[in-house]
Amino acid sequence: MPVDTATAAATATLRMPRPEELHRAVDDRDPSYEGIFVVGVRTTGIFCRPTCPSKQARRENRRFFLTTGEAAKAGFRPCRRCKPLERPGGHPEWARRVIETLEANPTRRLTDAALRRMDIQPATARRYFLGRFGMTLHAYARARRLGFALDRLHEGTPVTPTGFDSGFESDSGFRDAFKKLFGITPAAARGTPPIVAKMIPSPLGPLLAAATEKGLCMLEFADREKLPRQAEDLTRFYDRPPVPGTNQYIEQVIRELDEYFAGNRRSFDVPLDIRGTEFQERVWRELLRIPFGETISYEALAIRIGKPTAQRAVGLANGRNRIPIVIPCHRVIQKNGQLRGYGGGLWRKQFLLELELRAAGIVLALGA
Ligand SMILES: [Zn+2]
Known part of the structure; x- marks a missing residue:
């Protein structure tokens, strides 16, 4: 593979997040760092996920590793409590059961009593959903019911029966909740296919994937402060807000991302539904032509789209890419x-x- 000088220079600067950032992630048990690094504790010889619920080691006793393999090689054993060798970013078993229950039957009400019958402490569920999805389990279930309602409306079911079928006890309660979540009335949503959005785990932290009936339209790092603006952009460019759910394109990108992160995939086949300004779309399509494991400069990109003086605009369009990783900005x-x-x-x-340079067989000298 050809390596230009820019790529060579870039490899020299590849490294871990800054120590201050790593310590803060451990102090806050920040779930967005799941799978990004593990922390070894010198005094116990054990290594943990950043979110381990055990008592935290003092900063001077922490050692950080990019991979579990490196921690093991340095003589650390995996923690029995946070099990750092299990799939990063995945939900614990009980949370998977809750999510699967709601997926299988979105109109079901998960009361505290129902949770206890599933051997789940309601307080634990509340805390977990708040930390992981930014909403309580109750709000998550309601959003799921409203997503179900949106599907029914899209199929042409009238508003009032849709509300009752979706588990709402009053027509006005349904209309209010719907408007509050989606920003449009149920009547306005009838006959419009929704944009569905799903949170998916990755070694870089949770990603929010969204897709229309035509293809993937967003794949964003879920902890980004830009996320609300990106969601607004979606509503503007696609004339509809995203709703919780999934479709064939989201499931396809999940499979392809797994292969990509395992080093077994070099380009993505998932269809994209790209909408931006004409200039942005030109830049994004050009990005798709940069091969795996290679880099180009902003100048070169501006030249490739025939606007050699538009480097700044090219950089801005790059920054507005809503499908990072797949569109390789x-x-x-x-x-x-x-x-x-x-x-x-x-x-x-x-x-x-x-990751790409490693998969492409280029040996890196990494600073730890
Ligand atoms: Zn642990």
């Missing part, structure tokens, strides 16, 4: 090899470039 770097900005954080850009 991480492969654009500065001419001198510095990575420059990345909406999801520079460390994620480093992670992606490192």
